[in-house]
Amino acid sequence: MRAVIQRVSSASVTVGSKNTGAIASGLLVFLGIHRDDGTQEIKWMSDKIRNLRIFEDNEGKMNRSLIDTGGAMLVISQFTLYGDCRKGRRPGYSAAAPPEQANALYEQFITHVTASGIETASGKFQAHMEVSLVNDGPVTLLLDSNKIF
Numbered sequence: 001m002r003a004v005i006q007r008v009s010s011a012s013v014t015v016g017s018k019n020t021g022a023i024a025s026g027l028l029v030f031l032g033i034h035r036d037d038g039t040q041e042i043k044w045m046s047d048k049i050r051n052l053r054i055f056e057d058n059e060g061k062m063n064r065s066l067i068d069t070g071g072a073m074l075v076i077s078q079f080t081l082y083g084d085c086r087k088g089r090r091p092g093y094s095a096a097a098p099p100e101q102a103n104a105l106y107e108q109f110i111t112h113v114t115a116s117g118i119e120t121a122s123g124k125f126q127a128h129m130e131v132s133l134v135n136d137g138p139v140t141l142l143l144d145s146n147k148i149f
Contacts, residue, residue: 001041001105002032002081007054007139011074013123014130021121026071028133031109032081033102034095034145041145042105046112049073054139062139072119076131077106099126 005027012022029049034041055064055071066073079102083091097105103125114120123129142149 001034001037001045001145003045003049003143004030004078004081005049005052005054005141005143006133007136008074009134009136011131011133013074013076013121013132015124015127020124020129021074023072023074023119023121025069025136026119027066027073028131029073029075030078030081031075031106032078033097033105034082035097035101037097037105037145039108042109042112044145045143046109046116048143050113050116050118052141054141066118067116072121073113074121074123075106075110075113076123076129077102077125 008023008026008028010024011028013020027049050067051065053065054062055066055069057063079093079096080091082096083093084095085091096102106125110120110122123131
């Protein structure tokens with residue numbers, strides 16, 4: 001499982017003309033599901049993201065987590081995080097989970113985050129989405145459940 005995490009002042013996602021999710025201060029998470037991912041990766045990734053100390057404390061140091069700040073999370077499915085661009089000019093996506101599996105795990109991820117008490121919004125799986133955000137910092141991090149980076 002891979003994630004691109006951005007600390008935001010606000011973020012929203014629209015499908016067509018319909019707003020499907022919006023948050024104020026918190027984290028925008030682009031989530032990619034690997035074909036070998038399962039419940040263990042969901043738990044690890046959601047716990048890691050919720051507890052990342054990337055929000056400033058009273059002294060201006062990044063020392064507070066999403067849990068500490070009471071912020072929200074906007075989760076967007078992003079299979080292209082498993083795009084392999086090493087050969088040719090067209091990325092290969094063979095490492096990404098097939099849509100049915102990816103959707104189930106994406107929904108489980110959202111459920112796990114929500115159950116932990118975090119206000120959670122999301123995009124629409126397999127839809128063409130427009131994501132708007134105000135990156136706060138900017139702070140952008142990459143996570144991989146296999147700890148590749």
